[in-house]
Amino acid sequence: MKKYGKVLIVDAGEGALAGLRMLLKDYFSEIDCERNPNLIPSYLCRGVYDVYILDMNFNSGRHNGNEGIFWMNKIFETDPGAAVILTTSNGNVDTAVRAIKAGAANLIQKPWSDEKMRGAILSVRKSGRSGSHVATNKAVDRRKPRALSIIGSSEPIKKILLQMSKVAATDANVLITGENGTGKELVARAIHNQSNRIGEAFVSVDMGSISGSLFESELFGHKKGAFTDAMEDRPGRFESADGGTLFLDEIGNLPLSLQPKLLSALQNREIVRVGTNRHVPVDIRLITATNMPLERMVREGKFRGDLLYRMNTITIHVPPLRQRKPDIKPLFDHFKEKYETKYSKPGMEVDAAVFDKLISWHWPGNVRELEHAVEKAVIMSESGCLGPEDFAFNLNKGIVIAGEPECYNLAKNEMRVINQAIERCRGNLSQASRILGITRKTLYNKISKYGI
CATH class of the missing domain: 3.40.50.2300 (Response regulator)
Structure with a gap:
């Protein structure tokens, strides 16, 4: 040796x-x-x-x-x-x-x-x-990647950090679960940055934004002339991640008909570009994430059990922000410093009553909603001191409809919820489609249908 x-x-x-x-x-x-x-x-x-x-x-x-x-x-x-x-x-x-x-x-x-x-x-x-x-x-420099590590000191965050420390040194496949906005991709990147593959590529793929017709081309690549728009040879995401980590976000949105193709690539550790018969070996570390109940989907026949078992050697659950409220202050401080720098407003003071208000809110949008709230407050504040009035939460705004609806017309309610989702995501249709639980193509169709 x-x-x-x-x-x-x-x-x-x-x-x-x-x-x-x-x-x-x-x-x-x-x-x-x-x-x-x-x-x-x-x-x-x-x-x-x-x-x-x-x-x-x-x-x-x-x-x-x-x-x-x-x-x-x-x-x-x-x-x-x-x-x-x-x-x-x-x-x-x-x-x-x-x-x-x-x-x-x-x-x-x-x-x-x-x-x-x-x-x-x-x-x-x-x-x-x-x-x-x-x-x-x-x-x-091992310290810098870990500096982006998960912010917080709550018991759930300590548990996640411990899980990450154990799994990072291995090549085990990891499934990260949690609601939208909880920071699943941040966990995935932190695992990559603590792993043996730290110097290699981290390739992120939003599975909800890939149409069925382009699935194989996007993930496995294609040869020039393989289809109408294939003007040149192009590697897919698997090849781009070779030696590194492939992160498949919102894996629950992958249609059942396409799941066998992904399973085959994961089992065989090789892909075939569209338009060729050549098998290309790939060495990737797979991390997936979802906000959907995959085990229930397996029982309902909406997700392949063998694919789930291939992905979830280790499962890490990221709890919603409402279940880890001790993390709100350190997250607030992090985002405040970030946007003070971005918008040239250093040294802003914070009224103590702000944290009482933040703690009392249920944060349906999780950490992403908190970040947007802090950014908006920093932008709009003119006094140099953030107060409770700078954080005005719309109690009637949300994707979940509680209580008695104003009307029972399904089309009107669907149009209202779509509008709310687009507004919450600031016009980002990919994010809006994810929180609505539909594909981006379906969202486009509904936007056209309702004239939104």
Whole structure:
């Protein structure tokens, strides 16, 4: 077996150091072991490492993990592209969340299994500087992708972060569920940015916007002359994502008749461009998302069970904002800063009563609605201080019709709901079609029918 790369192991336990040296001797050309973390800077003066393995606690009686995170940040100061694996005997959710948010490539709980530890180490080596015996100027900065990580500190968010930390290092297919506007694509991108495929493409496909006639061409590509508008050879989304991650959003909108074609590509890991007979192998990590009840759709015969089971090796559910209200303030602060910068209105103050109002609202549009509300408030405010009056929620506005309708005419009610959806999505018909649960083509037809 060819050995390459350098690893630095820092742990107060002599047994842990000896065990890891034995475990890795066939994989790394240089293994440095150290019990004293204060000597880490001296090791870094000699050069950077492909992998760092760092215990989170060095002093007896301290189990909060602060020491490990402190030394990891010191490593990042010298080596921004560092691949750091933290180890701990205190493997609770809070510790895992803090480690991943701080930039750790992985967190391994003691006592570990050799197989799990070996896999984690070789995985981050591959995603860091694999194939090179010396550090290059193209080292990936692992902290920046994680900086876009999910904002919030509620228990549901902690659970999601923990799930992400476990699944990211694998190539398992992931299904992300949740209502519109909860941030499913953000979760997908965060998983990609923590995975071995971080340096490769992340290709996002809105399945609800692809018509049946163009499905194969969009996903699998086509050869010049394969159909009327095929003026040149064109790769599909599968080929574009080769080596990286393919994200199929709103997978529940895929018509039943087209599902076998997707299933075949996923099972065989190869595609055939329209107009050719050549099988092209593809290496992708599949992440899908939906706001639809796929398991119920399977029972109703509207979605293939074998396709669902192919997609949902791991399922991550993103709860609606109304179920994680502790996240409203940090999200508000993030969006406020974003739009203060965008619209050149720095340092806007916020009346404390604003948060009482935001907490009391049920957020049918979830995080997306909160972002739009903050953007509108920043734009319209003239006083330099955001108050409750800047967040005027229309209690009668919404896609769900509650109580007694004004009339029972189906056509009028359908036209009203379509108008409300288009208004809520600010004229974005793709988004409007998604929250209405119909295809964009169907929405176009209804717009034409009602003269909207």
